Amino acid sequence: LPEQEAFDIEYWLLEEAKLARMPKPKALAGKIALVTGGAGGIGKATAVRLLREGACVVLADIDETALANATEELSGVFGKDFVRPVIVNVTREEAVIAGFAHAVVEFGGLDILVSNAGLASSAPIEETTLELWNKNMDILSTGYFLVSREAFRLFRAQKIGGNVVFVASKNGLAASPNASAYCTAKAAEIHLARCLALEGAGEQIRVNVVNPDAVLRGSKIWAGEWLEQRASTYKTDKDGLEEMYRERSLLKRSVFPEDIAEAIYFFASDASAKSTGNIINVDAGNAQSFTR
Ligand code: NAD
Numbered sequence: 001l002p003e004q005e006a007f008d009i010e011y012w013l014l015e016e017a018k019l020a021r022m023p024k025p026k027a028l029a030g031k032i033a034l035v036t037g038g039a040g041g042i043g044k045a046t047a048v049r050l051l052r053e054g055a056c057v058v059l060a061d062i063d064e065t066a067l068a069n070a071t072e073e074l075s076g077v078f079g080k081d082f083v084r085p086v087i088v089n090v091t092r093e094e095a096v097i098a099g100f101a102h103a104v105v106e107f108g109g110l111d112i113l114v115s116n117a118g119l120a121s122s123a124p125i126e127e128t129t130l131e132l133w134n135k136n137m138d139i140l141s142t143g144y145f146l147v148s149r150e151a152f153r154l155f156r157a158q159k160i161g162g163n164v165v166f167v168a169s170k171n172g173l174a175a176s177p178n179a180s181a182y183c184t185a186k187a188a189e190i191h192l193a194r195c196l197a198l199e200g201a202g203e204q205i206r207v208n209v210v211n212p213d214a215v216l217r218g219s220k221i222w223a224g225e226w227l228e229q230r231a232s233t234y235k236t237d238k239d240g241l242e243e244m245y246r247e248r249s250l251l252k253r254s255v256f257p258e259d260i261a262e263a264i265y266f267f268a269s270d271a272s273a274k275s276t277g278n279i280i281n282v283d284a285g286n287a288q289s290f291t292r
Contacts, residue, residue, distance in 0.1 A: 040116070
């Protein structure tokens with residue numbers, strides 16, 4: 001719909017009647033997206049969601065094997081012309097710059113950045129080494145800064161607006177036990193998104209945040225050290241943790257990578273054209289957020 005002074009339902013219905021008779025174009029046809037952590041659980045689900053809507057997707061990841069597998073898998077479904085891999089360590093400035101240049105060369109520009117590459121770490125404060133603290137800050141806060149800066153540079157050069165979606169965490173808003181480095185780095189991501197929303201608004205560059213709660217299935221995070229540490233903090237195993245998170249939610253449902261991808265797609269598409277600096281928590285209604 002074109003901009004109007006006041007919302008006009010009659011006009012809207014007339015337009016709707018015209019649209020109903022036309023074949024539906026894909027919502028992201030012709031758009032180019034770069035997804036960091038694209039070989040991981042949430043990243044790959046996001047790539048699928050964006051590809052389904054016709055976008056071309058650059059998968060950026062540090063894990064060469066997972067990246068090659070994800071590229072092959074997605075190319076097999078959506079076609080080779082729509083998927084490109086690029087090995088990028090988001091904490092390395094030169095690698096990030098080169099990775100974005102790759103996207104431009106391969107597909108001819110950039111419309112959407114999904115900053116998602118990350119980790120999770122857990123340790124009580126007295127056992128949090130400077131190395132662990134810096135690792136969280138490097139990959140999460142600094143990594144999100146570096147990729148956003150590159151996206152902004154491209155968006156401003158292209159002069160057609162742009163779209164950034166951060167995958168942060170509910171732990172960036174609500175503290176989680178024995179995870180101060182992770183929670184602090186995730187809080188920084190959320191505030192960075194707000195700052196960038198303010199900076200980009202004049203040029204129609206939107207920046208929004210999706211906060212997942214625990215996504216145990218499909219995520220590599222929940223296969224390693226983080227799983228052991230969480231299991232030890234809550235004195236249970238993976239199934240027990242999944243049950244705990246489900247029971248803690250108001251809807252009594254687990255959250256999956258596809259659920260996060262759906263919220264990311266909303267922010268990445270024109271369905272959210274008037275949203276910037278906003279957050280969607282995908283947490284099935286986390287009871288910690290409510291006083292009852
Ligand atoms: P995942 O481990 O399945 O995927 C993360 C991907 O990021 C991996 O493929 C990994 O190789 C990549 N990566 C890590 N460090 C990188 C680096 N320096 N440069 C480039 N790529 C790098 O995990 P996921 O669950 O899909 O997590 C995605 C995002 O969601 C992360 O930012 C994570 O913190 C956040 N998150 C996850 C959960 C959850 O429960 N799974 C909850 C809240 C937030």
